[in-house]
Amino acid sequence: QRRNAAIIRKPIFEEFFLFYIALCQADFQKKQILSGKTVFVSKMRKNWFDAKDYCLNKGYTLATVKSAKENGELTNVLKTMPVATHTWIGGIRHSQESNFRWEGTQKQIDSTVYTNWEQGEPNNGRGVEFCIEYWNDVTKKIEWKWNDNDCKTRTDFCV
Known part of the structure; x- marks a missing residue:
């Protein structure tokens, strides 16, 4: 009878785990694996700091672009989304600094690394x-x- 109890518990755990995974990813529109990274685009709108905190609480970081x-x-993933005009990524410049940095690594975003700035x-x-x-x-x-922004x-x- 113990054996049966163990068999019953396993599916309940698996169902809970799958529900948890589905719940965690319910907030995102698109999942794509790119250059060894899994990318999600949010369904919700947040300011940059709330987006960063949300990601950290889920075990993610805002996207960084190295090449x-x-x-x-x-951008190919973003092009498949409903019409979006603005999408946060993980770069920030602190008011006392002149260069932007990638939040997760603190690597400077300057003329020595890849950038994709709009003119001006x-x-x-x-x-x-x-x-x-x-x-x-x-x-x-x-x-x-x-x-x-x-x-x-x-x-x-x-x-």
């Missing part, structure tokens, strides 16, 4: 733009370029 290949793969960006518009987003605006002929803006995010 043109990664950038192309990531980053510009710290309004003096409050410290976080990096993908920006897509067909009316301005901007296709998934990096932009610095106000970290308090609520938008999609990519992990």
Whole structure:
């Protein structure tokens, strides 16, 4: 009879585990494996700091882009999403610094590494733009370029 009890417990655990996995990923629209990374795009909108905290609580980090290949793969995923114009990624510039950094590694984002800035960006518009987003605006002929934006803006995010 103990053997039967063990058999009953296992499926309950498996069902709980699968439910947990489904619940964790219910907040994301798209899952794609790119260059050895699994990428998710959120269904919800959060400011940059809340998106970062949300990711950390789920065991993720906001997306980082280290090469043109990664950038192309990531933008291809974003292009399949419903019309989105702004999507947070993991770059931030602290007010006392001149360069942006990738949040997870603290690696500087400067002229020595790959970048995909829109022309004229980053510009710290309004003096409050410290976080990096993908920006897509067909009316301005901007296709998934990096932009610095106000970290308090609520938008999609990519992990």
